[in-house]
Amino acid sequence: MPRDVGARGGGRRMGAADTGTSIVNIDGSTLGELFLPCRACVYWERPGQFREAPPEEAERLKAGWFRATAEQFDPCGKLLYVDDEPAAYCQYAPPECVPGILEYEELAARVDKDGVFISCLFVREGHRGKGLGPRLLKDVIEDLRNRGCKAVETFARDDSDNNCSGPTRLYLAQGFRIIASKASPQGTFSLVRLDLGG
Numbered sequence: 001m002p003r004d005v006g007a008r009g010g011g012r013r014m015g016a017a018d019t020g021t022s023i024v025n026i027d028g029s030t031l032g033e034l035f036l037p038c039r040a041c042v043y044w045e046r047p048g049q050f051r052e053a054p055p056e057e058a059e060r061l062k063a064g065w066f067r068a069t070a071e072q073f074d075p076c077g078k079l080l081y082v083d084d085e086p087a088a089y090c091q092y093a094p095p096e097c098v099p100g101i102l103e104y105e106e107l108a109a110r111v112d113k114d115g116v117f118i119s120c121l122f123v124r125e126g127h128r129g130k131g132l133g134p135r136l137l138k139d140v141i142e143d144l145r146n147r148g149c150k151a152v153e154t155f156a157r158d159d160s161d162n163n164c165s166g167p168t169r170l171y172l173a174q175g176f177r178i179i180a181s182k183a184s185p186q187g188t189f190s191l192v193r194l195d196l197g198g
């Protein structure tokens with residue numbers, strides 16, 4: 001068992017017996033398991049301090065974001081373990097909780113205010129290319145559907161995997177559709193949406 005997975009993190013969901021994977025909600029007892037660089041990244045939560053905040057301050061800000069967001073939308077993140085090692089992470093919340101969305105200007109204007117926005121889907125090096133990202137995404141989608149959410153969205157990247165929530169093809173493979181796309185010097189990004197019927 002990962003340390004600190006107690007009653008509040010007890011939503012630990014075992015995977016198939018032969019895979020050794022499991023998924024937990026991020027909460028007060030599991031947040032400490034979130035790995036770097038994600039644990040100290042406030043790109044979405046505090047875009048103005050993303051490059052400026054020292055790592056310890058960024059970690060404090062990130063933890064504060066999880067606490068505040070969970071008060072209105074709980075859980076807002078999940079960790080996937082391979083055996084006892086945290087291997088992948090996903091973060092999602094109503095758009096009003098994610099100020100970094102506004103940095104995407106035209107795409108931001110198309111985000112559904114009543115939907116849920118995936119800001120991060122990240123698989124650690126050494127665990128990539130094994131289907132863990134799609135597996136965690138599927139779990140998040142199931143969670144949001146069960147919670148009666150209307151839709152789930154993200155800014156995916158068309159021309160590279162190097163993006164906070166990964167490449168556009170990963171989302172299209174899960175049934176998402178492209179709402180709008182924008183090319184920029186940083187890359188070509190698409191707002192993708194999956195309607196959940198809630």
Ligand SMILES: CC(C)(COP(=O)(O)OP(=O)(O)OC[C@H]1O[C@@H](n2cnc3c(N)ncnc32)[C@H](O)[C@@H]1OP(=O)(O)O)[C@@H](O)C(=O)NCCC(=O)NCCS
Binds near residue numbers: 123127163164170
């Ligand atoms: C992008 C990312 C989220 C994808 O997650 P992943 O677990 O590595 O995804 P995979 O490549 O295993 O899965 C996707 C592919 O595998 C296939 N797949 C699905 N289930 C699978 C399984 N059980 N086993 C193997 N492959 C599977 C999918 O069809 C897909 O195919 P394609 O990519 O060739 O089109 C992950 O690689 C990542 O975090 N990369 C770093 C991104 C980055 O640079 N971020 C920086 C900003 S924070």
